[in-house]
Amino acid sequence: MLSQLRSVVATRIPRRLYSSLAIPQASPNHISFSDAGFLSQSSAQTLRSQELAAQPNVADGTTKSMNLFQAINDALRIALETDDSAIFFGEDVAFGGVFRCSMGLQEHFGQDRVFNTPLCEQGILGFGVGYAAMDATAIAEIQFADYVFPAFDQIVNEAAKYRYRGASEFNAGGLTVRMPTGAVGHGALYHSQSGEAYFAHCPGIKVVIPRSPIQAKGLLLASIRARDPVIFMEPKILYRASVEHVPLEDYELPLDKAEVIKPGSDVTLIGYGTQLYYMEAAARLAKEELGVDCEIIDLRTISPWDRETVFESVRKTGRAVVSHEAPRTNGIAAEVAAEIQSECFLSLEAPVQRVTGWDTHVPLMYESFVIPDVTRNFHAIKKAIEY
């Protein structure tokens, strides 16, 4: 929807005064989040997926076209239905949530299980840790990933360490924290952040970022049921824009596996979330203009991440580009690049390229120059090839 808006604006108003910048239609960065090659456009395509086909109830089941927020909503409904101890809470979730992810849940499950909390992130997380510590399932929502920092202590010192300090007799593994993340076109400093690296540095918690509706539902259900605390970050620009045919049944996707979403032989592109859309478009451009065949890997679980899938690919291609929206210094790409050079040293034909946000904040009017778009991913592929 956002991209449609952008195209309308771009054609009608040459110089835009609204507080976000239109991307020229001719630019390769003018992409739509609904036509990425990895999105499942039909029921048949969805059911062909090997991962989904392995789950009996999905293989015979039906699918429905859903966008990302609807897939999240579906997963939450199933999670609450299949686990009597599960509760869902956060700021403004009762009426359906500011991104519509919890629509209809309070009506269906009652206000004891789906409820608003006071506006206090450390309280939401602390409450969730205590609820989960009673061997129950707590699903918390932080309204924007930008506002999770007041709860940082509860996540890092409490949720992450509860099992370790309680020697597994106690744990807060029933806790899942959902939060919208990433740039959205006009979110500026506090509605754009990608804070995954802060959490990926912390042992004891898992960090998961889905790329699409099918992924969001399967990974969220697995996260909620995992007995480790999970930070589940939902790219908010995809809530309405990313649409695919999602199985209606209850299914899970593994939290310890990256996924090769496009096989290739020349360069390995590694990313997650929104970034995969830019990388996929860049790979298409690289094919057209340079004849380069890219392999694309979706990490899915950022921490602990699936090293073997990445190493296997890089040993084959000899080149790697790691991309994320978050700032470069000490970002996820730093970790992935360091491990690649340590494990694939003899296979590497070029230095590992990092395509990331700059080490700045996300400024309102300049967002399109800060996020690592198609152009910058393409440039990195070119550099890796021409090295």
Added chain:
Amino acid sequence: MRALHSSMISRDPASLAQSPDAIKTELDFPGSLHAKFTNKLNIVDPSLINPLDIYRVVGVDGNQLDTSFDIDVDKPLAQKMYKDMVTISILDTIMFDAQRQGRLSFYMVNAGEEASAVGSASALKPEDNIFFQYREAGALLHRGFTLKEMMSQLYANKDDYGKGRNMPVHYASKKLNIHPISSPLATQLPHAAGAAYALKMRGQDAIVICYFGEGAASEGDFHAALNIAATRSCPMVFFCRNNGYAISTPSLEQYKGDGIASRGVGYGIDTIRVDGNDIFAVRRATQQARELALKDQKPVLIEAMSYRIAHHSTSDDSFAYRSKREVEDWKRKDNPITRMRKWLEIKGWWSEEAETELRASTRKEVLKAFSSAEKVKKPKIKNIFDDTYEELPEKLKAQRKELAEILDTYPDHYDLSHFENGREGLEEDK
């Protein structure tokens, strides 16, 4: 689901709509539905409001002051409560010295606050869940945590439930429903609210009690917890030990209001302030708070006033910020242990001989537990990696292998003889 719906705050949005006549008369602001209008400007001066009273049952001389009820403590229970307080004070002296001799890395003493811990614990049921701060050893003991279990934790030996990972005094017990203590202050307050909500959802006849000091009450998590516990109607007791100091910071520099109790009222929480040196006042207030929390499914706040006679910890010399005389005065003037002893003597349930006998035998018991725990091996070194996650991720398996390589290449650089199974203790056996 007992009492769940009736006690839940539910506000139909339609109820906030003004009636057609309201404009002609008075408006109800949604933020305070029951406030009346006034034509007189009055900025509320908190100093003009009387401080909340401190509830007492037994006076400094051991005589019962609140005679409106019979103290429901029989001789065996009274003697156990007294013994628990004395045990803690003896344990404290021995462990403090052990730390000074370098036999223990750290310790925190309880002197002056034994009655808060034992009195409140005596009012709880075994199914109640407890979240401690760290200065409540008396409650731990009274609930059934043994000296052996304590010493195992303090020495981080292989019998320690925390597998030797935590600093001393960070106790836990699954079977006693005592959640693992963590060092960050006040983080356990919102946990307690969440845990109480879990009990409520299960319709369980149990509450959660959460202990904290007046210093911890300055943390944001205190605010977070009281507010969410009140709005979600969580069956629990917040138990504040106001002992006048947070390390070196006197309460005068901690807050300006009427202690912690006055804040409970602000959050819409039933509140009482008690004399923390009076074990019977603490017990009775906790009993009633427990009953109220359970019956009405809501939080209750207790502020127990006391004085931290002890140093903050073994890493603290409190005479750097307060005079010895001040501490001596407090010890002499009033002390929870001597106050209960006087009460016992009035009842005819205690004597000089019993006292001498108790102190000698307890000392022996503590020393025995102490020296046995010291001899027990430390846990297996695989515990470095285990329990970080439910299952060991590949990266941790790889890092464990890395450590194995180091230990095998440089066997003389590390002493593994104290750990169960030595080098072999690193291997997977799950």
